[in-house]
Amino acid sequence: MQFELTETQQTLKNTVRKFLSVECPIAEVRPLMETETAYDASLWQKMADQGWTGMLIPEQYGGFGMGMVEMAATLEEMGRALLPGPFFSTVVMAGTLIEKAGNEAQKEKYLGAIARGEIKVTVAFLEDPPAWTPQDVQLKARASGGAYLLDGTKLFVPDAGVADVIVVIARLDGELALFVVGRDTQGVAIRPMSSIDLTRKVYEIKFDCVCVPAEAMLASGPPAVEALGRARAMATVGLVAEMTGGMQRLLDMTVEYAKTRKQFGRPIGQFQAVQHQCADMLVLTESSRSAAYYAAYAIQEGIPEAPLAVSVAKAYASEAYRETGNRAIQVHGGMGFTWENDAHLYYRRAKVSEQMFGDATFHREVIAKLIVDANPVRQEELAASRG
Amino acid sequence: MDLNLSASELKFRDEFRAWLKSNIPSDWEKHRNQDEMLDKFEFLRAWQKKMYEAGWVGIAWPKEYGGRGATVMEQVIFTEEMARAGAPNLANVLGLSLIGPTIIAYGTDTQKKRYLAKILSADEIWCQGFSEPNAGSDLANVRTDARLDGDHYIVNGQKVWNSYGWAADWCALLTRSDPSSAKHHGLSYILVDMKSPGVEVRPLRQMTGESEFCEIFFHDVRVAAENVLGKVGEGWNVAMGTLAHERATLGAGVQIVIKRQFDRLVELAHKTMRNGKLAAEDPVIRQKLGQCFTDIEIMRLNQMRAISRINQKGVPGPESSILKVFWTELNQRFQQIATELLGPYATLSKGDPYAIDDGQWAYTFLRARGNTIEAGTSEVQRNILGHMVLGLPKSY
Numbered sequence: 001m002q003f004e005l006t007e008t009q010q011t012l013k014n015t016v017r018k019f020l021s022v023e024c025p026i027a028e029v030r031p032l033m034e035t036e037t038a039y040d041a042s043l044w045q046k047m048a049d050q051g052w053t054g055m056l057i058p059e060q061y062g063g064f065g066m067g068m069v070e071m072a073a074t075l076e077e078m079g080r081a082l083l084p085g086p087f088f089s090t091v092v093m094a095g096t097l098i099e100k101a102g103n104e105a106q107k108e109k110y111l112g113a114i115a116r117g118e119i120k121v122t123v124a125f126l127e128d129p130p131a132w133t134p135q136d137v138q139l140k141a142r143a144s145g146g147a148y149l150l151d152g153t154k155l156f157v158p159d160a161g162v163a164d165v166i167v168v169i170a171r172l173d174g175e176l177a178l179f180v181v182g183r184d185t186q187g188v189a190i191r192p193m194s195s196i197d198l199t200r201k202v203y204e205i206k207f208d209c210v211c212v213p214a215e216a217m218l219a220s221g222p223p224a225v226e227a228l229g230r231a232r233a234m235a236t237v238g239l240v241a242e243m244t245g246g247m248q249r250l251l252d253m254t255v256e257y258a259k260t261r262k263q264f265g266r267p268i269g270q271f272q273a274v275q276h277q278c279a280d281m282l283v284l285t286e287s288s289r290s291a292a293y294y295a296a297y298a299i300q301e302g303i304p305e306a307p308l309a310v311s312v313a314k315a316y317a318s319e320a321y322r323e324t325g326n327r328a329i330q331v332h333g334g335m336g337f338t339w340e341n342d343a344h345l346y347y348r349r350a351k352v353s354e355q356m357f358g359d360a361t362f363h364r365e366v367i368a369k370l371i372v373d374a375n376p377v378r379q380e381e382l383a384a385s386r387g
Numbered sequence: 388m389d390l391n392l393s394a395s396e397l398k399f400r401d402e403f404r405a406w407l408k409s410n411i412p413s414d415w416e417k418h419r420n421q422d423e424m425l426d427k428f429e430f431l432r433a434w435q436k437k438m439y440e441a442g443w444v445g446i447a448w449p450k451e452y453g454g455r456g457a458t459v460m461e462q463v464i465f466t467e468e469m470a471r472a473g474a475p476n477l478a479n480v481l482g483l484s485l486i487g488p489t490i491i492a493y494g495t496d497t498q499k500k501r502y503l504a505k506i507l508s509a510d511e512i513w514c515q516g517f518s519e520p521n522a523g524s525d526l527a528n529v530r531t532d533a534r535l536d537g538d539h540y541i542v543n544g545q546k547v548w549n550s551y552g553w554a555a556d557w558c559a560l561l562t563r564s565d566p567s568s569a570k571h572h573g574l575s576y577i578l579v580d581m582k583s584p585g586v587e588v589r590p591l592r593q594m595t596g597e598s599e600f601c602e603i604f605f606h607d608v609r610v611a612a613e614n615v616l617g618k619v620g621e622g623w624n625v626a627m628g629t630l631a632h633e634r635a636t637l638g639a640g641v642q643i644v645i646k647r648q649f650d651r652l653v654e655l656a657h658k659t660m661r662n663g664k665l666a667a668e669d670p671v672i673r674q675k676l677g678q679c680f681t682d683i684e685i686m687r688l689n690q691m692r693a694i695s696r697i698n699q700k701g702v703p704g705p706e707s708s709i710l711k712v713f714w715t716e717l718n719q720r721f722q723q724i725a726t727e728l729l730g731p732y733a734t735l736s737k738g739d740p741y742a743i744d745d746g747q748w749a750y751t752f753l754r755a756r757g758n759t760i761e762a763g764t765s766e767v768q769r770n771i772l773g774h775m776v777l778g779l780p781k782s783y
Contacts, residue, residue, distance in 0.1 A: 001396075001460060002389045003695035009388075069388050255777045270780040272766070275773030282772055283709050290688035297388045312684045315677065364677025365670075371680050372653055372667050 003293070005073060013073040019050065020081040026342055029082050033198035033345075037161040038084035039120075048117020053091055056234075057099065061111035068234060072241035072296035076289075079245030082345055084199040086120040086159035092238040093158070093231070094121035094167050101178050101218040101227035110165065110180070122163040124154035124205055132358040134169070134176055134228060139207065141170035141177050148172070148179065148217060150187075150210040160190050160203035167218070168207070169228065176228065177220035185210055197352035199345065233310045234299060236357040240292040240313040243321045243353050246346050247285040250328040253342065254278060257332055268331070277327045284320040291316050308370050315363035321350040390691070392460070399457075400464045406441060407472040415475050420737070420745065424598070428554050431478035435509035438477065445483055445507045452491055452499065453507050459697050463639045470643035481551060482506035482513035486559045489576075493617035493625050502557075502578070514555035516546040516579070516603055517626060524767045526561075527570045527623065531605060533562035533577060535612065540564070540577060542585075542608040548761075552588050552601030555581050560605075561626050564619055574622035578614045585609075595753045638710050639694070642687050645718060648751065649683055652676070652725050655743065659729060666728050675724045682717040689713060705775035708768040715758035715765065722752040 005013065023043055032038050047053060056071055057063020071092070078087065095114045098121070099107060113119040127138055139152030150170055160166060160183070168179045181188065187210035195202045219227055255278055258269030268274045291313035298306040325347035329336035336343045354360070392400065412434065421427045438444045447462050448454025457465065469476070477483060487506045490498060505511040522528040531544025542562060549558070558579045565573030579586070585608040590598035617625035653676065656667040666672045689710055697703050726733040729743055737746030759765040773779040 001392065001691070001695055001698065003692045004699065005388065251777075255779065258779060267780055269773070270782050272770065272773075272782050275777075275779050275782065276766070276769040278777050278779060279712070279769035279772035282777060283712055286692075286706070286709055287685045287689060287713065290692050291685055293388065294390075294688045294691075297390060309684075312681045315681045316685055361674060364674050364681065367677040367680050368673035372656060372673060372676055 003290075005069070005293075009070055009073050012070055013077060015050075016052075016074050016077040017080070019046075020077060020083060024081050024083055026082065026345075029084055029199060029345070032084050036192060036201070037159070038199060038201050039086060039159070039162040040084075044085060044087075044120075045117060047087060052087070053095075053117045054115030056091060056095060057111045057115045061099075061107055061115065063111065063115040068237060068296040068300040069293065071234075071238060072292055075238045075241040076245035076248070076292070079242030079349075080249045082199050082246065082249075082349060084201075086122065086162055088200075088235075088238065088242065089122040089158040089163065090114060090120045093123045093235045094163075094165075096234045097123055097167055097178070097227065097231035098180070098218065100231045101224060103218075105215070106180070106218060119164040120159065120162050121165045121167065122157055122159050123167045123169070124157040124160070125169050126154065126156045128153060128155055130155055132362055134225060137169050137171055137176060139168065139170040141172040141179065143172070144211070146214050148212050148214070150179065150181070150207040150212065152207055154205045154207070156193065156195075156202045157205050158200055158202050160205055161192060161201055166205065172220055175221045176224045178218040178224050178228065179212055179216050180218060181207075181210060181212055181216065185212065187211070195352060197348045199349060200352060229307075232357060233307060236310050236314050237292065237295045237299060239353055239356055240288065240317045241296065243317045243350070244285065244288045244292050246349055246353075247281070247288060247317075247321050247324045250324050250343065250346050251278070251281045251285050254281060254328045254331045257335075261333075261335075274331055277331050281324045281327050284324050288313070288317040288320045308367065311363040311366040311370070314357060315360045315367065318354040318360040318363070322347075322354055325350045392464075396458075396460050396464060399461050400468060403443065403465060403468050404472070406443065407468060407474055410437065410441070411472060411474050418475070424553070428478060431475055432509045432512070434475045435478045439508050444477065445487060448487060448491065448503075448507075452487075452503050459694055463694055466640040467643055470640040470647070473647075477509075478554075479506055479509045479512050481515050481559075482511070482557075485515060486513045489559070489625060489628055490616060492628055493576075497613075498578075498616065511556040512551060512554050513557045513559060514549045514551045514581075514601075514603075516549055516558045516560040518548045519545060520547055524764055527574075529561050529563055529574060531560065531562045532566065533564045533575055533610070534566070535564070536609075538612050539609045540575075540612060540615075542577070542579065542605045542610055544605050546603045546605075547591065547600075549601045549603050550599055552603050553590055553598070557581060558586075558603065559616070561622055564615075564622070568620070571623040573620050574626075575619050576616045576622035576625040577610055578616055579605075579608065579610050583608050583610065594756065595750060638686075638690050638714060641714060642683070642690055645686070645714075645721065646683055648725070649679055649721065651744070652679075652728065656728060661728065661730065672728055675728070679721050679724055682720065686710075686714045686717055705771050708763075708771045708776075711763060712765055712768045712772070715755075718755045718758050722748075722755040726752050 023046060032040055051064055052074060054063035055066045055074065059065045098110050114121060139150065139154060141148050141150050150168060164183055166181045166183060168181050170177050170179060187208040189206040191204045193202050193204055258274050258278060259267050261268050295309040295313040298309040328343045329347060332341060332343055335341050418427050418430045435444060445454040446457040446465055450456045483506060487503060490502055506513060517526060519529060519531060521530065531546060533540040533542050558581055560577045560579045562575050562577055563573055564575035585606040587604040589602045591600045591602050592598050593600060656672065657665060659666040661669050661672060693707055693710055725748055729748055732741050732743050733748040735742035735746060736749050774781050
């Protein structure tokens with residue numbers, strides 16, 4: 001049994017860290033987050049040149065066909081660097097969904113372009129009111145001639161400001177259906193929303209009688225639900241890996257500060273009250289890491305408990321990242337409350353990540369469904385009550 | 388990453404699982420909840436002997452000392468299978484997991500020959516004499532005095548929190564052999580025959596009402612100088628040598644015990660009414676069960692990572708304190724949630740006709756309170772993490 005990353009995986013992780021420390025240090029993140037899209041075209045191209053945009057895409061479509069564990073290791077470093085821009089939405093959300101839901105022609109068309117870094121893609125899921133359950137998707141799709149018409153509003157769509165293509169989750173004749181829509185299609189109106197996470201921009205998209213051709217539909221009905229579920233699981237794990245990276249950075253900067261900041265004539269890190277905050281951050285970070293990599297491994301290997309592992313990871317990390325942020329700011333004292341200190345940038349990301357793909361409460365209920373309702377005693381009683 | 392067991396590990400697991408299945412005594416259930424500790428202990432002693440004869444005791448020990456030279460993974464599998472089968476525990480647990488390995492590491496050939504086989508066979512039961520009334524978290528503050536008098540030491544002092552003290556034939560005693568020394572220096576690790584004149588054992592009744600632990604008093608107890616283990620004055624290193632090893636592998640069994648209890652709680656949730664509906668259908672209870680499951684699963688994964696690290700690097704790191712902090716606090720949260728779910732009946736002790744699972748839940752609720760104190764308090768564990776892992780300056 002080997003829980004640690006293999007040497008190759010560790011080398012990949014180190015390469016990503018080194019690259020980002022040069023190409024996207026926090027000094028670059030700050031001006032970027034002040035822009036409207038937080039997108040840097042040259043950084044995007046460099047990441048594509050590294051092959052990262054094609055990491056999860058099968059070789060036959062021009063990618064590298066790597067596993068979810070490699071992806072998690074990469075994302076952990078991206079979360080640590082607080083990488084802004086459409087990498088997560090394009091590669092982890094949209095790429096996986098097109099791969100799971102699309103037909104050959106659609107995969108040929110989009111996956112290679114994603115792998116080469118030629119297009120940015122996002123996924124539009126949430127509506128008003130925002131809910132992460134697929135049955136709450138109401139955006140209306142209807143067949144019209146040989147085409148489909150889309151009507152409705154999507155909210156919190158990441159990176160829509162720079163996405164060339166949007167995968168829209170809609171409802172067609174009462175069933176879930178997935179469509180790819182070009183950003184310039186008539187009737188699509190994109191407006192930035194003012195999220196507290198300055199490094200991950202989100203948008204409102206209005207679809208006003210948007211007409212898309214038949215070949216824009218990726219899937220509908222049960223295959224769409226199935227594909228969405230599998231892609232969502234991958235994205236959720238990817239997010240937890242990213243969150244773990246953010247926690248690690250908060251821990252590192254807090255420990256560093258506690259070693260150098262002096263009060264009462266000694267480093268504050270010598271006080272147990274401060275040490276114990278740091279120790280708790282370590283426990284939270286390492287526990288999230290265990291959960292993130294196990295879930296990534298479970299998905300990669302197709303282990304039946306994978307959905308449970310994903311919800312365990314997200315239920316835990318959702319609270320752990322926020323809690324790590326709380327402690328980081330607390331230990332930094334007054335400095336931690338300033339705009340100049342980086343802690344709040346992570347704290348903002350923590351809060352938004354907590355809710356993305358369902359918060360702890362959401363995933364604990366998923367776990368309850370899988371564990372409590374699946375209990376054999378329960379099954380017997382249900383059978384008995386049905387007579 | 389590769390979380391599969393190897394072919395030889397699977398073989399080991401299947402072999403041990405099959406052995407347990409056909410060898411756990413049929414009257415174990417009767418003995419399990421027996422009040423008379425000494426009778427129960429005789430049962431456990433016989434069980435260890437049976438396991439020993441089948442080659443399943445001290446598996447981590449090197450072959451030359453009667454063990455199997457089992458890998459870390461095999462030790463974990465062993466612990467997990469014992470827990471999974473609900474097997475009786477081994478009577479001589481301290482001898483097997485702590486004192487035996489210490490004798491193997493530091494003992495002379497004569498000492499090894501004298502003690503090791505009888506630890507395995509449970510012919511001699513061991514306890515450990517480390518803590519004192521004034522040496523708890525500050526263990527190096529040991530004052531039990533060992534004064535050389537010819538070829539003997541004269542031992543005087545008091546030890547406390549000794550598990551199995553009431554059953555022990557021998558005690559691994561941490562003493563101060565150099566009265567002018569302080570802290571970690573001048574300590575010696577001495578093997579003391581509990582039948583020596585001047586040794587007095589008093590059961591210590593803990594808040595659960597049981598007496599798992601004892602106090603041991605030493606009044607002018609004469610111990611042969613050859614019973615010092617390791618070098619005189621270097622008892623601290625001897626005592627610490629094997630402490631870290633136990634955390635990672637013993638934890639694997641604890642995880643399974645807690646998980647089994649959780650599974651039972653889920654079962655009960657389908658039979659227990661809370662707030663006018665089945666507990667399993669109450670959204671608040673469901674949240675809490677989801678939380679418990681998450682915690683228990685994280686505990687399992689943290690263990691796996693720690694074991695994987697020991698596998699690769701050979702020794703456990705101070706990170707094992709993460710495990711201790713995590714599982715002990717998780718168990719307290721879990722016990723709280725369990726009693727909350729089960730309601731007033733969960734506060735009834737063994738023997739009451741309304742008690743659930745014969746008072747098991749009331750008992751584990753109380754017992755869990757000790758988890759964050761025994762074997763290094765949560766505060767000490769956090770100090771270790773702050774100082775040894777994160778490199779923060781020492782506070783004391």
